[in-house]
Amino acid sequence: MSESNYPLEPYKIKSVEPIKKLNQKQREQALKDSGYNVFTIPSEKVYIDLLTDSGTSAMSDHQWAGIMTGDESYAGSRNYFHFQKTVRDVFGFKHVIPTHQGRAAERILFEVTTKKGDYVPNNIHFDTTRANLEFRGVVCDDLVQDSAYDPDKEALFKGDMDIKKLEQFISKKNPQNIPFVMITITNNSGGGQPVSLKNIKDVSRICRKHNIPLYLDACRFAENAYFIKKYESGYSGKSIPEIVNEIFSYADGATMSAKKDALVNIGGFVAVNDDELAEKLKYNLIRSEGFATYGGLAGRDLEAVSRGLKEVLEEDYLEHRIGQVRYLWECLNKQGVPVYSPPGGHAVYLLGDRFLPHIPRNQYPAWAVTVALYREAGIRTVGIGGVMFGKTDKKTGKEIFPELELVRLAIPRRVYTLSHFNFIAEAVIRTYQKRKHIKGFRMVHQAPYLRHFTAEMEEIP
Numbered sequence: 348m349s350e351s352n353y354p355l356e357p358y359k360i361k362s363v364e365p366i367k368k369l370n371q372k373q374r375e376q377a378l379k380d381s382g383y384n385v386f387t388i389p390s391e392k393v394y395i396d397l398l399t400d401s402g403t404s405a406m407s408d409h410q411w412a413g414i415m416t417g418d419e420s421y422a423g424s425r426n427y428f429h430f431q432k433t434v435r436d437v438f439g440f441k442h443v444i445p446t447h448q449g450r451a452a453e454r455i456l457f458e459v460t461t462k463k464g465d466y467v468p469n470n471i472h473f474d475t476t477r478a479n480l481e482f483r484g485v486v487c488d489d490l491v492q493d494s495a496y497d498p499d500k501e502a503l504f505k506g507d508m509d510i511k512k513l514e515q516f517i518s519k520k521n522p523q524n525i526p527f528v529m530i531t532i533t534n535n536s537g538g539g540q541p542v543s544l545k546n547i548k549d550v551s552r553i554c555r556k557h558n559i560p561l562y563l564d565a566c567r568f569a570e571n572a573y574f575i576k577k578y579e580s581g582y583s584g585k586s587i588p589e590i591v592n593e594i595f596s597y598a599d600g601a602t603m604s605a606k607k608d609a610l611v612n613i614g615g616f617v618a619v620n621d622d623e624l625a626e627k628l629k630y631n632l633i634r635s636e637g638f639a640t641y642g643g644l645a646g647r648d649l650e651a652v653s654r655g656l657k658e659v660l661e662e663d664y665l666e667h668r669i670g671q672v673r674y675l676w677e678c679l680n681k682q683g684v685p686v687y688s689p690p691g692g693h694a695v696y697l698l699g700d701r702f703l704p705h706i707p708r709n710q711y712p713a714w715a716v717t718v719a720l721y722r723e724a725g726i727r728t729v730g731i732g733g734v735m736f737g738k739t740d741k742k743t744g745k746e747i748f749p750e751l752e753l754v755r756l757a758i759p760r761r762v763y764t765l766s767h768f769n770f771i772a773e774a775v776i777r778t779y780q781k782r783k784h785i786k787g788f789r790m791v792h793q794a795p796y797l798r799h800f801t802a803e804m805e806e807i808p
């Protein structure tokens with residue numbers, strides 16, 4: 348396997364966490380005990396954990412040092428003021444409301460801005476975003492451009508929203524029924540693809556014309572900014588902070604899971620410009636999460652977020668990060684493993700339905716791949732397909748499946764090294780070679796929302 352494209356780490360390792368590989372029999376038992384759901388396998392039984400890039404980053408020595416400076420006062424902690432200043436500097440929003448993670452930011456915002464029967468478009472709603480909105484009776488629509496659903500198309504910025512679809516959507520649903528438009532950067536549920544600045548600007552223009560606020564789901568904003576710098580014309584000479592500033596200048600606010608591009612293990616925020624809205628958000632926060640200067644976090648957590656938000660803007664960090672993902676993608680693509688193209692910012696996505704063409708969608712091929720990879724090598728991944736987004740048609744009782752049946756290999760930030768990546772690539776390739784022996788699954792238990800977290804499965808003999 349060629350090592351030439353593997354980017355050099357812009358850091359050295361100061362602290363390590365041992366990992367152990369279970370033997371075949373132990374892995375088989377772990378699968379059985381978990382109801383064939385890798386979410387419920389204890390992490391100590393996982394060798395390489397690619398379940399998520401969320402909250403799994405290795406913090407820097409500077410962040411850990413910040414932890415020791417935590418001011419744990421109930422109100423007005425100095426770390427909050429540092430956090431507020433950092434978020435204002437990086438994103439440019441006036442009001443900053445800390446939350447314990449991204450979905451709390453979503454809930455706080457949606458509870459004060461939406462009502463039953465509203466419509467909210469996104470390029471593609473992430474699962475918690477959709478669940479939080481649908482829970483309030485809001486109808487969610489995904490208006491990403493069609494190329495996002497074509498995993499072979501090598502286009503740039505496949506996370507872009509389709510402007511025509513948006514205009515039609517607004518005229519059909521009526522701006523009064525659309526409390527806001529959202530764009531997710533990068534587009535996690537569509538191959539981790541970036542959104543161009545041109546697209547953000549165009550969506551913003553349309554929103555402003557109709558007086559509809561635009562909010563960005565900002566989890567992976569720095570990775571998105573790197574793609575803009577690298578591939579969007581007119582931006583190669585701009586710095587990452589300048590690009591980030593421009594991105595958010597077109598929005599009225601943002602929800603953020605700091606567990607991604609703030610390089611921390613917990614944290615999030617909502618940031619907005621509107622004074623009245625900020626007041627409402629604060630009341631909601633105080634009622635349900637914590638006082639306005641901590642929002643469910645400790646002072647030390649806020650400090651780690653502030654420091655992480657600066658580190659993530661370093662270009663050598665981003666070059667390495669995106670390069671790592673591309674390296675794994677190249678190893679797999681070269682060997683003919685079906686992958687979503689081009690590689691995204693935080694993950695490599697396998698095409699579950701092409702990986703296992705003999706397994707029909709109602710036997711969840713992406714899920715079957717996640718089980719097979721754990722069985723083969725103790726690697727944990729996540730299926731982003733029928734189990735996560737499938738729905739039962741109330742009239743016919745039939746299951747409706749999303750367009751893509753993906754298996755996400757999410758890469759934790761600053762955690763794994765070249766030899767891990769080679770191990771992962773070899774294990775995926777081996778599993779692909781044995782694909783004919785892999786079986787489909789039947790769901791024997793499911794929850795009403797976000798069923799993938801707790802679903803229990805049975806392997807179909």
Ligand code: F0G
Nearest residue numbers: 399401448449450473475535566604606
């Ligand atoms: N929005 C996006 C685009 C996300 O990817 C996530 C989380 C959230 C919102 C919610 O943030 O987890 O802090 O509450 N994504 C994780 C993932 C869980 O694995 O992709 P959270």
